[in-house]
Structure formats: structure tokens, C-alpha cells
Amino acid sequence: MGETERVREEVETFQRRIGALREEIGRVIVGQRAVLDGVLTCMLAGSHALLEGVPGLGKTMLVRTLAGALGLEFSRIQFTPDLMPADIIGTVVLEQSAEGRNVFEFRRGPVFANVVLADEINRATPKTQSALLEAMQEHRVTVGRTTHALPEPYLVLATQNPLEMEGTYPLPEAQLDRFFFKLEVPFPSREELHAILERTTSDQRVEVRPVLTREDVLAMQDLVRRVPAPRHVQDYAIRVLQATHPNGEGAPRSVTRYVRTGASPRGVQAMLLGAKVRALYEGRFAASIDDVRATAKPALRHRLLLSFEGEAEGVRPDTLIGDILDAVPAAKD
């Protein structure tokens, strides 16, 4: 079997696995296809997602189901104002060894899991929120003089409630930037609500079976990185990124007016990686401009810092990104 054929089979396997994963999760989660795909994209890109939605939409359930379907270790941290960094990272405790000696031993916190659910992350203090920074970016934590590697694959899924602002601490820009996608969890449709009721108010008990192993996920992540992104696709993504800046080339009038600071280079990385994942979802072997356009909103919406005028007028970042996508031509020399 040639290299090409082997890769073709890899791609086909990728699609089969994704299909199986969707199907398994779909047994528990009703609808929310876009959110699920976004979360999977983040996972396959080796990064993290921020889920925003009102309570009761199944965010926690989604993450928990995902972890179960992946057969990965899962932990959940409920963020509260009194939560301390050590509560999530872990701490050193004095213990008596079998020999009867007192020794300091590191007790790992909840971040030491493959899938970490940081529930209502904006309720914790910035200090505690920052504790997640190193873990999310470096996939490791340092306690004292010792650095502890986090298990791979490592996925942090944070949730936040957009309505309750009382007693919350909005995430700092630096931390927001570390989330690959910001996914908005929509309210279910009537049909979906019927299905939810069916499933949750009956005696049905659905047990999620792991359909993928840790190695499968790592292989899929490796395949994603190998998907080619032609130059014209990269160029398009870059031009979209530039247009998010008020003074950037091709920025539409709304961006100039309502945006204080545009997206960082992590934004274009997210768009391109997301495009690659999407290409694989659709059975293609290279990312396209359409893929970039599809991933632009989740990749950029949390990276746009609105100006005072934008905030005051309640401008939604998705609207601005829509303007940008309309303004930036697909081809340009």
C-alpha cells in the first residue's frame, strides 16, 4: 500500500471515527450539532473551547458525554469566587510514608485530566482563572519547583453564563485568547425540546460507551496538522485577520467604528486549524476558503475587543465578523 493510499485510509478512518463519535454523543445530546462540532474541532486541534450559554442548555452534559465517548479521564471544576488556584492545580501536603517518615507529597488537582470542564469560569477570581493559563497553553503545571505534565490529549472546556453579571469576573483578554473557539450554545428548538423531554423525563437510561481511545484522538490530531492549506487560503485567512483591526487593510467601516483592538495571530491560527478540521469532516484533503469562512466566527468572536461605542450600542462581534467576511474578497493580489 502506497503512502497516498495509507493517508487516504487515514482520512477515511478519521471520518468514520468522527461519525461514530457524533453518533454516540447524539444518543445523549439532542441537537447542538454546531456546538458539538466546535468542541470536537477544538479537541482535534489540540486546544480549548469556551462555551457560552444560559444555564440548562446541556453544556456540562455535552462535555461529560464527550469525555465518556472518548474514553478519556474527565474532571469538572465548579468555579466559585472563593475557589483558590491550588484547588484546581493541586497542592503539596505533608504525609507519613510507609516507613513512618513525614514527606511532602503533591496532590494533583482537577486540571490533571484529559478533559477538564471549567464550569462557570467567570465566577472565580482572576487569580484563580489565571491558574488555568499555564495548563491551557503549556499543557503542564508548575508547583513549587516541580513541573507536572498534563495528560494528552488535554482539553479544557470552560462555560460561562452571559446573563448573570453580578458577582462575576469577566475573563481577562489574555486568557480569552487562549481559547481556540468561543462557542455559543443556542436554545434548543421545539423539536429538540421534545426529544430532550423524552429522554430526561422517562425511564430511559442511556449509558455512553467509549468509541475512541486516547491514541485514536492523538492520531486524529496528527492528521489534522498534516492537512495542506494552500497559499490562497492562508492569504484569505490573513486578510480576514487584518480586517479585524480598525486600521487594518480592508477593514469595513463597522470595524473601524466599533472595534478597539482586533484579533491576535492566534486568531488566524485558529481559523486555519479549524478549516483543516472542517475539510476533514467533509472528506476533503485540503482546507479551503469556505472552511476559513465557516470557522471565522467561533475563532474570532472572543478576540475582538469592542470600543466604548461598540459596547454602548450593543454591537455583537458576530455582526462585525459577518461584515468582515463580506468585505474581504476571496481573491486579491
Add this chain to the structure above:
Amino acid sequence: MRRAAARAARRLRHRAALARLAALLPLPFVYAAVALAAIKVLGLGAQAEARLILGGIGLVAVVAVAVLLAWLRRPPRWAGALLLDQHHGLSGRLTTTLELAETPPAERSPLAALAIEDGVSACQKLDPRGAVPVPLPRELAWAVPLLGLVVAIGLFEIRTERVIPPPPTFEPLVLTDDDLELFGRMAEELAQQAQDPGSLAAIRRFNTLVEDIAARRLDRKEALARLSELDADLGRALEAEREARELGLDGIASGLQRSGLTRAAAQAFEERRLEDAEKALRELAERLKRKDKKPSAAELARLRQAMEQASRASSERLQAIEARRRELEAERKSLLRKHGKDAKGAESDPAVADNRRKLERLQRDKAQAEAAAREMSELDRQLAEAARELEKALGKSAEHIEQGAEDVQRMARKAMSEKEKRELLQRLRDLKEIVRRQGQGGADRQRQIARFTRRARGQQGGGGDQPGKAGARLVPGVEVDVVPIPKIARVPGQGAADGAPGNRGGGDPQGPGAQPRSGAEAGKSHDANVRGEATAPPVGETRDVTAAGIDTGEGTASAEVIYGAAERGFVGKPYRDVFVQYETVAEEALEKDEIPPGHRFYVRRYFQLIRPRE
């Protein structure tokens, strides 16, 4: 795939060019509409129209260039392929394939190879026409009504009321027959007196002019122009002749002064008494012929010198002028050389300007001297011959002097002809003044003059105007704004019109012969007829002894003649005599007294009007 992408890109260029055309096409149409409207409504001149047309051509050229540039501009590299992708829902497969295919196969990753393979299999039937439609832009719809507007404006006819200037009317100069007869007769008289061809030519021109006026072939402007031209020509010719002759005579006079035998002639020449000069030369010739009064050798030697000198005067003067001219020319060249090529510097140099003025003056002097030399050429020749023969044969010399005298006589006649020319010049100026003033009085004045001339010829005035009463004015029925004829003083016994204190009524209502009465006391009032009765001269019974002319005291008194002329017209011998007397006095007064030129015309015109008629 590449061809399809290239075709799509080409269609993009077509679309861009069409869009540019649609955007710019209304401009030439709007321009054409405005320009056409401006041309039609404002009626611009040919130059402005040409500019507008050029502007339109320029605008069309600009539009064409803009469209061409839009067509030539290459679209972005993958624009065509991307549109094909979009049209066929290929999710970028075509573009990705084309781009990845540019990488050499050995360098391609397996996924890239798979992507190319996928793209090739997916892009089987590509439709560039469908992917890049080239529809007619909606903006082109504007061109249709605009084109219609241009055509409508082009067809729209604006009727302008062109003011056609009336053809130039010819208003001939109309002089009264009386005036025309006067000037015609003057020309005839002058022609009879004229002795030289120059005078005759001038008189002919004058006569032609009068004939043209009589035939009403000239309007006032043209008549004045021709009069002025004749005046100027005659004046110039007279002046030039006079100056040349005087210059020549001065030269002859200064030469002949050297001998006692010719001193009398020299004096006469100097004082311009040409008849005396002729007489003196003839006497000298007679003396030379006669053996009894033969001059001494010394006298003859001086005479020879004098005649030689006199004969050379003109040529010497010419030579002196020529020598001086050469000096000035040399000086001019030297000055100009100093300035080199600096023409402006030479122009502003006062020395060069002074030199130029002197040369011009000298040129005039030379022309004058040449004219004088021509005038005196015969006399000079005769004097030179006479001087030469003086040593050999006195008789022959005398003959030459006599011939010289003949030439002086010719000059005298010529001087006389100058008088004719002056006379003609004067008549010319009179006519010019009449023509000039002719338009001032209007038709009424013309009618008055015509009526006056009819009466002057002894005919009755008509035309609805009341004839003047005899005795009321010297020239009855005419309001003449000229110097009034000298009044005839009242003779005693006619009754004064002015009353005096203590003399009620003053005037004697009974008429002539009544004695004024002296009142015993101061008058308390006055007679109702303060001015007394109108004068009623008893013609034939009284005798005028005072008149503003010369009254010989013989025959019919001047006043009677004048009264008679007022009733019968200016005819008859007595009136002619009185007129000649009066005119002679007037002419003398005009010559002697300081009378302004404008007033002289009135006097002359007056006498022209009251001149005797046939």
C-alpha cells in the same frame, strides 16, 4: 481546468470593462446634451462650438481609455478559479488543485496529492460562462434615455429672431442749386485764369467734386473726405512750391549781390519782386549790348563772378547738404558699431536719437534743395552761360541774360498761378465748411436757404411760409444767423422811435418832415404808441448819404439799390456794383483786421448768399 480558469478570468475582465463603461457612459451623453443645448440656446460662435466638440471628443477618449484600462487590468490570480469553485459548489477544490499542482510532484505531500486527485475528479465539467456571467450592467439603462435626450436636443429647432441690419442707406449730400452754381462758376473762372497744368489739374478735381455733389453721387461723409484730401494735396503742393522757389531765389539773390550791375536784380529777387527782377535783368542785357555804356573790365569780372556764384548756389547748397549727410551717416555707423548687437541699447542712446533726427531733417532739406534746383535750373543755366560768354562775346552773354529774364517771367507767372491755387484752396475750404454745417440746421434750414435763393434770383418765395415784408429786414423772410448786413443809418426826418423826457410820444406819428415838439413841462405820461409808426421810406424822394459801404454819391443811392434788391432779387447792374463795393470793403477788412477764422466764414458765406445773380 486551467483553461476554464483562464476563461473565467477573461470574462471577469470583460465584466469589469463593461461595468466601467456603464459607469462612465452617461458622462459623454450628459456632456453632449449640455453642449448641444448650449450651442442651440446660447448661439455660441464657431470657435466656442469647436472647443465644445473637442471637449466631447476628449471626454469620449477618456472614457475609452478608462474602459480599456479596466479591460487590461488582470484580475487577482485565482479569481476565475474561485468563481468556478463557487459556481459548481466545489468547496475550493479547483483552486486548491491548481495551486497545489504548481508544486513539483516530488515535493507534494500525500494529502496534497490526494487533494489534486480529488480536485481533478470533482472538476470534470466546468462552465466559465455560468460561473462568470457578463450581464449588461443595469447602469447602461441610463444611456438609452440619455441618448434619446441628446437626439431630441439635436433635432430640436430653436427659432431665433435674427435681426437683419437694414441695408446701409445712402443719403446723398444735397446742396442748393445756388451754391452749386456758385462753386461751379468759381471753378470755371479759376480754370480760365489758370496757367499751369498743376493748377488746372487741381481745378479739374474740384470741378469733378462739385459735379458729383450736384449729381448727388456723394454722401456727406464721402464729400467731406474728398474735400479734405483735395485740401491737403493742394496745401502741400503750394507750400512745397513756395519753399522751393524762395530757397532758389535766396541763392540767386546772394550770388548776384556781389556785382553792382546785378545788385538791383538781387534786391528784387530777395524781396520776391519778380517783375522788377526781370526788368533789372533785361536792363543789364540791354546795357551789355550797348557799346556806349559798356561796363569796365573790373565790373565785368565782378559780374562774371556774381553770375557764376548765383548759378552755382543751388548745386553748392545741394553739395553741402550731401556732405553733411555723409558726415552724419558716418557718425551714425560709428555710434551703432559702439553698441554692437545691442539694438535696444542703440535705440535708447540719446546720441543715436539726435543723429537720427538730424539725418531726417537733412533729408527734408535735401528734398527741398533739389526742388529749388529744379525750379531754378533754367535760370541757373542761363546765368552760367552768360558768365561764360562774358569774356568772349558780350552780345551772346546779354542774350543769355535775356533768356534768364524770360525764365524769371515764367517764375512770376507761376507765382501768379499760386494765387489761383490759393483762391481755389479758399473756395475749397468754404465748400467744406458749407458741407460741414449743412447737416446742422436740418430740413427747415435747407428750405429757408432754398427759399432765400429763389427770392435772391427775383422769384417769389413759396412753400407755405409767409414772405417777409420789404423793409422789415434787408433779406426778407429769412432768419439768417450770419453777421447782419450793415444797417443803413436813418436819415433825418424819418422820426425817431425813441421817446425823450418831456417829449410825449417822442416819435412823430405823422411821418417824415414833422418837427419834434418841445414840451413846456415834464411829461406826465407817454403816448400809447411809444415806438412810433413804422418807417416808410419814400423811395426816390430821399437820398441815402450814409451807408456801410462806399457811396459815390452819383446815380442811385446804395440804400435804394439794396431796398430794390430786397424786393426784386439780387439782380441788375446797380446791385452788382453795390455788391462789389461792399464785398471789396469786407475782403479788405478780412485781410487787414484780426478776425477769427470761424467768423470769416460767416462773412464770406453772407456775401456768397447775397451775390448778384444772372
